[in-house]
Amino acid sequence: MSYRPAPRRSVVANAIYGLFNPLPFGFFVAALIFDVVYDRSGEILWMKGAAWLIVIGLLFAIIPRLVNLVQVWITSRRTTVATERFDFWLNLIAIAVAVINAFVHSRDAYAVMPAGVWLSALTVLLLAVAHIVIATQPTTPGNLA
Template identity: 55%
Template sequence: MTPAAPVYRSRFATAIFDLLNPIPFGLFVGTLVFDITYAITGNVFWGKGAAWLVSTGLVFAIIPRVINLCHVWLPSRWPATRREKLDFWLNLLGMAAATVNAFVHSRDGYAMVPLNVVLSTMTVVLLGLGQCALAIGKAGIREMVRE
């Protein structure tokens, strides 16, 4: 019996996805740290910095999300797994929370405080769960290859 090898739709798209996908996550974690710091200190610098981080994270998330969208929903010889679809939906919800968070950061002064921390936390948790789902799926493929 031959072991199952990992199947990729496009090595180039997979490489671009794996290269760009961690960048928005790091920016959203930075947004969460800045939001918590702004809630504690009230220094406007942290609120403005968080607004820039969430906006930049949304810009950097465009290409990986388009690749993920094409990979999961376009017909192919290799259908997407349930973990990949779960990752897609978690990322979609995370991006929606980050988009609302970008609008919350446009508020003046300390008016953004309770909601910005909640939305930043939701974004980081949803994207983190999506990454965990993909990691578990990749670990499962590696186990099949070893057998």
């Protein structure tokens, strides 16, 4: 009987993922807050700020998703847990919703509401559920860093 240890993930990739993964969530939460303030006040500055926050959040979302794509679907397919795949899909759907939201925010200021608030809320909800899924994932030898 031979024991073959599970392949470890790259320490550098884990560091990059850990550094960049929380950033998009913060930008999208801030965009949701800006959308709600704009909806209540009508001051166009808040809508423009939300549009910028969404774009910056999308730019920061690319790096951890690429690392996650390689780790979950390419290099360690045998050792990935179903929750990691579920997290990947939730994040991917959230990014797709955020892209649609960026296009909605490119409209004239008064045409953004109420779709901008709903899309921002859906993006934040999907990312929050993804973070909860990963946080409640049991620790297995394959996903230790």
